[in-house]
Amino acid sequence: MAATSPPGVGLLKGLGVTIKHLFKRPSTQMYPNERPDLPPRTRGVIALLEENCTVCMLCARECPDWCIYIDSHKETVPPAKEGGRARTRNMLDRFAIDFSLCMYCGICVEVCPFDALWWSPEFEYAEYDMDKLLHEKEKLREWADTVPPPPPLDEGALPVPEVAAAIDKVVKERELEEAKAEQAARDAELAQAAPAAAPAAAAAKAEEIHVEAGQIDQETFDALIAQGKSERMARAKAKAAYVKKEKARILAEQEAAAAAAPAAPKAEEIHVEAGQIDQETFDALIAEGKSERMARAKAKAAWVKKEKARIRAEQEAAAPAAEVAPAEVAPAEAAAVEAPPAAPAAEAAPARKLSDVHVEGSGEIDQETFDALIAEGKSERIARAKAKAAWIKKRKQEQLDAEGDA
Amino acid sequence: MNVELTASLSPAVFVPAPSAFDLDVAFGITVAIKVAFILALFLVVPLVVGYMEHKAMGRLQHRRGPVAAGPFGTLQLVADGIKFIQKEDVIPAAADRKVFALAPGLALVPAILVFLVLPFGPGVWAVDLELGLFYALAISSVSVLGVMMGGWASANKFSLIGGLRAGAQLIAYELPLILAAIAVAVQAGTLSLVGIVEAQATFTLPGTDLNLWFVFPQILGFVIFFLASLAELSRPPFDMPIADSELVFGYMTEYTGIKFAMYLLTEYAGMVSMSALMVVLYLGGWQLLPGVGLPGCEGAGGMFDCGWLGAIGGVVITLAKILILTFIMVWARVAYPRLREDQLQRLSWLVLVPLSLINLAVIAIAKVVVF
Structure with missing residues (x-):
């Protein structure tokens, strides 16, 4: 006791x-009557964002209680590109967490490399029966909607590097798209002279075409040798000349062939930061008696959706403007310019494309192609590989034709 | 010894003040009414005090206290009682079964019997004993016997230590308690509790007409009595016999269900009866303020011979004072940590006993010289 205070003062202070x-x-929170005021990082329940799960099994292996059950099967995904390799992919069949075993250590959430597991503040899932605490992926996915956004950063804090990078990326993409749109407008103007040329938006740029520098341009080579250049120098320059010519040729081909329209950016290509909520949705959900957190989460999703729709609409509005410009300058060619947009629609009409058909090849080769390539002087290995791809392509075409007939 | 000497030595023959329940009917009916009155007091007032403790403790600790059972949680203790009755009655295998079963009752009965002499208002008492104060203090000390029996019969070392601590605590604090009460009896000149209230109503500061309660000349005695009664009741900060951090739950460790409830009821009834004693001894009984009488009362100091209005008013005032005192007990419970066992004994023997002796001496001298 402090020597300064007389005895008994401490008792009175108490x-x-x-x-x-x-x-x-x-400070009591009247819980069953009112929702408790939980901090945003409350560890209520573990939620699964199923879309992000790659069945890597890290969570199940790290779980100290072994309370995560995962079942999956492999599916072969057809190659994205013509002649590519078919890939296998893990498909999630079952993801269950037994919350009667779970000790809420959060190691699974920490260890998930794909942000598929999250902490949700939901906690009202008590049961009278222990078996009912085993929750399957559908229930876990529902909880993922209740995960609140991370709390805002402190005043003056540096932005999170990942977020900053993502924002940078979006800004750059936007700029690129604007530049493309401008380019498209200019190309369209230039295209007056060549009405058959496809709209510039789809035109491939020379840099984007990759050409293997396997051959030399004989003409250039001969000319350089005649000029007295060394053979090595002449070969190098001739090679470069070949690449250049080849690119020009491919570009011309593509421009001629491509009947592509200025494709409207797809919804999934538009990235929108989920920073705001859709007040309308929020109010409606609150009125329905949903919890504030749930309503906020859904309203945010609604906002993102709306924003995407808005951006897409804007971009679509901008694209026709680019098309209309040449039409005004040369009304005669208007039909030719406007025709391309219809083309993809016509192409899309068949229910299935080549890439939709899956054909398993077990070494068969297309003899015709093989022979032709050998005759061209290709190596046997290359000829065999290409012939194999050709065989698969043919089978696919046959299958498609058969379906079409049916 | 001749008659005159006897008459001069002995005070006037004590005539008990009549109770309002002494109706002009058969003796048996009068007794039944008094028993009903005491039981009603015993069952209702501790319940009210218990609810007050729950609520006050909650608010003092920044909580709400009970809110669910009944409006504002008022029926919480009723719900608790129903729960206690439903509980399994567990008796340890090694326990002395008879003593174990008897102990809570033995603790409870004296707590009821104290209410026999407590005056709650003008005429509102069961009986006015000549030795009322002696009776109240003697009977309330019997409760500790039930506590010690429970501690012994449980065949549990925690229970035993709890029971022994309760015994040691009783011996230590009975002394200052009684010495403080004796000072009141000396000043009032009677041991009758009704007589003490009357003495306070008519006591004036010497040389003036200023009516005073005994708490003013005997503030030291009041503080000693309050602390000693807290210790007698094993209320925090003097709850070493229970001391849940050391002794599990002391002498109550092995008790369950209704027997446990009886111990709890004993504690709350003890709080009420000790507070009622303090009201009677120091705080002027059913007097609202010193010198202020009750409406419709004619007796000494406007405190006696009342109609039903005065009687009800007196009871309300007494109960309000009891509630305030019990609130202070709860307040102290929330504010202070438990004393250590040796600190408890030191406080009694080295502080309270000498102080109460000084208090008694001063009052006795003052009674002869000044009052």
């Missing part, structure tokens, strides 16, 4: 401290 609280508002 009474004073407690009596003060008698007149303060109790």
